[in-house]
Amino acid sequence: MHGGQSFAFFDRDMAPFVENAGDEETYQAMEALVYNLNSMHSRAGAQVPFSSLNLGTETSEAARRVTRNLILAYEAGLGRSENPIFPNIIFRVKEGVNFNPEDPNYDLFKLALRVAAKRLNPTFSFMDSSFNKEWGDQVSYMGCRSRVMANRRGSAVTDGRGNLSFTTINLPRAAIKAERDMKQFYHLLDRVIDLAISQLNHRFEVQSKLKVKDMPFVMGQKLYLNSEHLGGCDPIRDAIVNGTLTMGFIGLAEALVALTGRHHGQDKDSHALGREIVAHMRRRIDQACGDFDLNYTLLATPAEGLSGRFIAMDRREYGIIPGVTDKEYYTNSFHVPVDYPIPSFEKIGLEGVYHTYCNAGHISYVEMDAPPVHNPEAMEAVVRHMHKNDMGYGAVNFPVDFCTGCSTLGVINEEACPSCGSTAIRRVRRITGYLSTVDRFNDSKVAELKDRIIHDF
Ligand SMILES: [Zn+2]
Structure with missing residues (x-):
């Protein structure tokens, strides 16, 4: 067995344990979980486990407490506000549950958008897409995009399979x-x-x-x-x-x-x-x-x-074939090449149709030049457009740099921190579905990262 692991219904399954807990106690538990998932080097190669948590559609008070406090703990970050790498949080979007202002978990959707605009997580899975709809809100994803659902030999569930x-x-x-x-x-x-x-x-x-x-x-x-x-x-x-x-x-x-x-x-x-x-x-x-x-x-x-x-x-x-072998990497799956200038909505429209066919998993990205913390509308517009274009899973990417010298968080394009001059900058990016620091990328992914261009609105 190899690969990442996904928790299919984190909100539902944790709810019984916080039934009688308040927000403060729940928050502390979630904070400890985020810390542990970023520091327990229990995976092969002394890595932390590649963990994904699906949540967002459970509407009981206890389940909502779980979702809210996990996302808030992720927003607060590690230590002096460093960006966590794990867990990958996958927020299920569903009409009638959290997508519209009258929905019971709309506040959690708004919270997820706010935190995604700062921290790259949550990502968003779409339960209303043509191929997910038949399963209600039961489809779970795993961080690098995997999707395990239909089953000709037993129950069609995500839990207990892979x-x-x-x-x-x-x-x-x-x-x-x-x-x-x-x-x-x-x-x-x-x-x-x-x-x-x-x-x-x-x-x-x-x-x-x-x-x-x-x-x-x-x-x-x-x-x-x-x-x-x-x-x-x-x-x-x-x-x-x-x-x-x-x-x-x-x-x-x-x-x-x-x-x-x-x-x-x-x-x-x-x-x-x-x-x-x-x-x-x-x-x-x-x-x-x-x-x-x-x-x-x-x-x-x-x-x-x-x-x-x-x-x-x-x-x-x-040999070298222009547009084919004249670079350092082939483009990920059905994606439009990362160096091709295309407005974000157009990219979503193009890539959306391919999600239908890839029933083992799919993800599409939009690249922004900075965390859209002061422009949450942009984040929301992208997520809504993904929903509209029949996507199953999507995320918005942008650089998140953290100066370990003075704790400045933002985009640091220079080698050294403009505030304190430190060169110890932790640069977090999303690559092949997960967050990582740039120093862990392989050569072809460093080349891809360099080629990525911003998608305009
Ligand atoms: Zn600094």
Whole structure:
């Protein structure tokens, strides 16, 4: 088992524990949680666990107390107001619950917007989107965008399940090899899809032979769906048939440039082709569900390491192709390239249509040049536009710099702090779904960060 962890209903599940607590006591508990999640180096590589907390739609007083105080504790930050990195807070937006002024949790939505404008968190998941609506407010996301919901082998829930494995395909490579021949492109793409599907099935077969006693935490404690009836020496197959097997993709933008000369941000026909390609991948993945009777899903891959690796391999093989291999990274999933100037609303409109197909997870971003703390309307306008454009999950990005010398918080473009001259600046950014400090980025992500341009209104 690897990857991040998501708490599906933090507000609902914590509510019983604060039933008789006041705001002050609840706040202290949430403050301790935020501190612990930023300082317990219990993950492999002495990292803190990649944690996500979903909340926002529970309306009982106790659940509202949980949501309010967690977000307030996150707003206060760490120590002398440093930006927390974890947890990733995912605020569920839903009409009738928190989206409009007459809704019972509207105040919490407004609070979430205010804190997001200062701290990059919460992010926002949209329960009213066409593909989430059927589940009510039950869809949960995991920080780097994962979504585990439909289940052909058991209950369609997020709790007690996860993604078993994911494999990312290199869309630009198929496009380069096709040399603008669409028939050839789909032929090559189908071959890679076949390979990914059978590789994921092979992986599943290997995993399913593990025994409950091999995984004492998840299976031994019967945390996984349908693991209750399994004994220590039983294989975990009956439980993990509830998990998902995910095929992801990278570089739709560069693939479109290779096929047509223009990406989906530049050209309507390319956008239509992009949609057709992603829809095709989803159809193939849905077929695999039937063929193997397993939960195959399509992911808009974040590709932290792959974005630099695939492009380097393709450059070695095919040389420098303008707009395709002439940079240091392939663009994340279906995103419009980060260096392409496009107004924020237009970007949301373009990327929104791709969320539908990527049922294993998706995220879209808008970049701002500074925390919109004095312009909360801008933040709200972006989130409402994401909601309107059928997105499942979205976030607004901006730089958050913190001078550890004098505790100045804001955007520090210079090497040294303008107030105290210290060069010990902690620079927090969102990358592939999570917050991180810039010094932890790999080379291709540093290059991507440098290329990011601001989306105007
Ligand atoms: Zn300073």
